[in-house]
Amino acid sequence: MKKALLAAALMSAGIVAHAQSSVTMYGRLDAGIQYRQGIPGGNAVQMESGDWGESEFGLKGAEDLGGGTKAIFKLEMGLNVMNGNYQNGSLFGREARVGLTNDNYGTFKIGYAGASEIIQDSWDIDPQLMQQYAIATLVRGRNWAQAGNSVEYTSPLLAGLTLKGQYDLANSANWNGNGGSGSAPGQLGNTSGFGSGQGRSDGFKAQYNASSFELQALYDEIRDPYGRFSNVYLYSRSIMAGGTYTLGPVKLYAGYQHLSAPDADEAGYDGAASPGGASLPTAVDHEWGGAAWQLSAATALTAAVYHANANNGNGNATLYTLAGTYNLSKRTFFYTELGYIHNSSTSNIGLGNGYADPYGASGASNASGGGAVGGGINEGPGYGHSQFAANVGIMTQF
Structure with missing residues (x-):
């Protein structure tokens, strides 16, 4: 009888423990087709994965530790x-982290932040x-940064205000960089000829949410493998502020970003050539505005x-976008x-992703002597030229 009672108690304990833990499998698949004009050599029709959002697969879980605290992973x-x-x-x-969360004390995470590098939180004010043509386009992928060796803390919600800080170590005796050794995350815009290590990065975000509006301020810095801010589109400081305001079915957006790379040099740009009469850019000012209109429960339009x-003679570019979902x-x-x-005479930004049209002559120059980053064809327009693209696709989530 005692053995039966003991077995029943152990089974009950196992059931309770299982009920207090959870593991969730999730993901999304995005497939489509894109037409692009203004590519050197002609136009292109391309099958694409992730034009609306990168396809992904993941596992996340939580274990109740008691007292309102949970262990989490992703x-x-x-x-x-x-x-x-x-x-x-x-x-x-995209991410590999473990941490602790508590409704009263906030959330702590440690590990590989990946696509959760803090600047990617800016999607909320974009x-x-x-998506493919958006807040990252005119800064050549800078807002899609990734980072490893990360520690992060997010505060609990305090009267509508949330604070978040992230710190990503270089894992080296040199606190700011590792001299180009080791492996770096697959940060967009990076080239194969300049280092491979991750420099120190960090950032801070403050966000305030009310019933009809949201405000966000975000500071982010990413250093090159030698600890410098050597490329305004890749290894730089970013200051960003923006917000949204909702009026019935319409949501209005506005934002501003300033990028700074005071240590810019040719090594930082992987030997890329500047346009005629210009020197390497050390600062970029970026502004945007738009509106999303929920026409019906099924249909939305965004413009x-x-x-x-x-700066330094590198010109300006303006991006016009129109999008819809059903x-x-x-x-x-x-x-x-x-x-x-539309590019000015000394600008050649295209509708690529930072790999396809990096900074440099015709968007293709690099230290190894040719082609776009990643070995593909150059997809950026020439200096002073415009580019048009359109995509259509389907996204499903689970």
């Missing part, structure tokens, strides 16, 4: 649904929600304009987006 990979490969440079290249000006269900929707960039 493992997330990026996927290319056109060839089945993982993205972001490693198996769990009218196009960081936005972005403008960026780079929900087939709660988890699946069609999307489309149109983008048009």
Whole structure:
């Protein structure tokens, strides 16, 4: 009888422990097609994975430790649904972190931040929600930064205010950098010819949410493998502020960003050549505004304009976008987006992602002597030229 009671107690304890823990599998698949004009050599029709948002697969879990505290974890990979490969440079290249959370004391995480590098929180004040032609385009992928060796703290919600801080170590005797050794996260815009290590990065965010509006201020800095701010589009300081205001079915957006790289040099730009009469940019000012209109429960339209000006004779560019989604269900929707960039005479920003059209002559110059970053064809326009692109696709989530 005692043995039976003991077995029953152990089984009950196991059931309770199981009930207090959870593991969730989740993901999304985004597949579409893109048409792009203004590519040197002609126009292109391309199958795309992740034009609205990167395809991903992940696992996340929580364990109740008592007293309102939970242990949490998250493992997330990026996927290319056109060839089945993982993205972001490693198996769990979007995130691999463990931590603790408590409603009263906040949330602490440690590990590989990946696509949760703090500047990516800026999607919340981007009218196009960081899809293909959006807040990262005119800064050549700077707002899609990634980072490893990360510690992060997020405060509990305090009368509508949330504070968040993140610190990413270089893991080296040199506190700010590691001399180019080791492996770096797959940060967008990086080139194969300049180092491979991660310099120290850090950031801070303050966000205030009310019933009809949201305000956000964000500071972020990313150093090169030698601890310097050597490339305004890649290794730089960023100061950003913006907000949204909701009026019935319409949501208005506005924002400003300033990038600074006082240590800019040719090594930082991987030997890229400047446009005629210009020197390497050390600062960029970026502004945007837009509106999202929920036409019906199934249909939404978004229009936005972005403008960026780079110093030292590197010119300016303006991006015009129009996008729409149509929900087939709660988890699946069609999307489309149109983008048009107008460049001044010494600007050559395109509708790529930082890999396809990095800084440099014709957007293709690098230290190893040619082609766009990653070995692909150059997809950026020439200096002073415009570019138009459109995509259409389907996204499903689980």
